Amino acid sequence: MRLAPRVAVSALTTVAIGCTAAPALAVSGAPGGTQAPSSPAAGGVEYGLPVRATQLHPVITALDVPSSAIAGTPPKVTLRLDERGVGTVYLDVVVTNVATRRAALVARMGWSHTGRTLTVRWPAGASLAVGSYQLSVTAHDHVGSSLLRRAHSSGRAALTVRAAPKPVAAPTPVPTPSPTPPTALEAGVPTPAQTLADGAAFPVAGPHSFGNSENRFGAPRGSHTHQGQDVLTAEGTPDLAPMAGTIESTSYQAGGAGYYIVEHTTVGFDFFFAHCQLGTFAVAAAQKVAVGQLLCHAGQTGDATAPHLHFEMWVGGWQTSTGHPIDPLPYLEAWEGAGA
Numbered sequence: 001m002r003l004a005p006r007v008a009v010s011a012l013t014t015v016a017i018g019c020t021a022a023p024a025l026a027v028s029g030a031p032g033g034t035q036a037p038s039s040p041a042a043g044g045v046e047y048g049l050p051v052r053a054t055q056l057h058p059v060i061t062a063l064d065v066p067s068s069a070i071a072g073t074p075p076k077v078t079l080r081l082d083e084r085g086v087g088t089v090y091l092d093v094v095v096t097n098v099a100t101r102r103a104a105l106v107a108r109m110g111w112s113h114t115g116r117t118l119t120v121r122w123p124a125g126a127s128l129a130v131g132s133y134q135l136s137v138t139a140h141d142h143v144g145s146s147l148l149r150r151a152h153s154s155g156r157a158a159l160t161v162r163a164a165p166k167p168v169a170a171p172t173p174v175p176t177p178s179p180t181p182p183t184a185l186e187a188g189v190p191t192p193a194q195t196l197a198d199g200a201a202f203p204v205a206g207p208h209s210f211g212n213s214e215n216r217f218g219a220p221r222g223s224h225t226h227q228g229q230d231v232l233t234a235e236g237t238p239d240l241a242p243m244a245g246t247i248e249s250t251s252y253q254a255g256g257a258g259y260y261i262v263e264h265t266t267v268g269f270d271f272f273f274a275h276c277q278l279g280t281f282a283v284a285a286a287q288k289v290a291v292g293q294l295l296c297h298a299g300q301t302g303d304a305t306a307p308h309l310h311f312e313m314w315v316g317g318w319q320t321s322t323g324h325p326i327d328p329l330p331y332l333e334a335w336e337g338a339g340a
Contacts, residue, residue: 057148058083058139062117065157070164071130074105077120081112081139081147088113089139093120095159098132133159189268189315192334195243201292202335203273204309206237210329211308217327227325228272228312229332235307236280237298239273241289242335248318249285257310258302261295262318270323272312275304 062080069075074095081089091109096102105128107120137155139147147155190198208231213219215230245265252259257274261283264270277299283289300307313331317323 055145056083056085056141057145058086058089058114058141059148059150060137060153060155063137063153063155063157065135065159067158068160068162069128071161072127072164074122074126074128075159077135078117079120079137080117081114081137083114083141083145086114086141089141091118092138094136094138095128096134096136098134104128104131104133128161130161130163133161135159192331195267195331196334196338198243198267199291200242200331200335200338201240202332202338203240203242203271203311204231204233204237204298205240206233208233208237210332215308217325217329228274228310229328231298231309231311231332232306233298233308235297235299236277237307239276239295239298239309241291241293241295242271242331243267243269244290245271245288247283247285247287247289247295250281250283253302256303258299258304259296260302263289263295264318268315270314270318272310272314272318274310274312275299275301275308277301277307 058081060079061082062078064078066075077093079093081091083089088111091112093107093109094103095105097104105122105126107122109118109121112118135157137147139155149155210216211230211232215226215232217226217229219226241263243265245263248262248264248270250259250261257272259276259278259281260272260274261276261281262270262272273295275298276296278301280297280299282294282296289295298307298309304310311328311332312318312325313328314323314325
């Protein structure tokens with residue numbers, strides 16, 4: 001009867017020995033079990049899975065779109081696409097109306113070269129109405145990789161289309177005032193031909209011109225009209241007496257004639273010579289002068305912007321109540337022709 005407990009103890013001892021006899025599988029230095037993968041990734045070759053290669057995409061490297069355009073023909077748009085190792089990508093350019101969110105215009109560029117600046121080919125007859133639009137570039141390569149959009153190269157741009165400015169109506173042309181018709185000569189006043197026959201001389205001894213309509217007798221001058229004919233010439237050109245007579249006065253007018261001379265003739269004319277050069281008076285009041293005698297040199301004193309002789313012819317007295325100016329150009333042209 002006392003042998004039964006010993007058998008039980010022997011069985012327990014056998015079980016304990018069996019448990020301690022199994023070899024440990026843990027790698028030395030580790031707390032136990034199989035070593036974990038060395039990579040922090042949750043998979044990969046250490047788990048028996050292949051590593052996936054980085055996938056390439058087309059990228060917009062240049063996109064030039066004007067911020068605004070005039071309604072009608074779409075504006076010029078250029079762009080450049082790049083993708084390493086890829087020669088062509090399939091390209092579309094879509095213009096979407098912001099208000100309606102519908103495509104207003106699509107340019108299908110097809111397979112287009114990478115690494116080049118491309119100009120968008122809009123469909124024939126395409127046009128854009130006034131409004132706000134977004135231009136968007138879409139592209140994919142031969143394996144289906146689509147355009148990679150980044151903050152600085154999204155392939156999108158805003159475009160505002162404005163109405164064409166209304167044409168500005170051409171200003172109504174202001175008719176050039178016709179010179180005041182020559183006053184009918186009183187009896188005894190000689191004609192240009194008669195003065196020429198009497199030996200009259202041209203009053204400017206040098207190269208000259210008669211200018212344009214602004215230099216003519218009767219041209220508007222603010223609150224009055226031009227009472228003479230301008231003879232444009234170089235500074236210092238001699239001014240001469242066209243006919244014999246007597247010098248009535250030599251004087252100066254700061255805001256108008258500058259240094260001027262008045263000559264009275266015995267045939268019914270008074271001559272007025274304005275804008276003489278400073279310090280060139282060659283005559284004095286009450287002095288008699290002969291045809292062709294030096295009076296002064298042409299200048300631009302007073303109200304003048306270029307050197308010239310302002311020449312007036314008066315009948316009935318210069319600046320008198322009974323006198324009036326006449327157009328001197330017919331006389332000047334006659335005297336000029338004789339001296340040519």
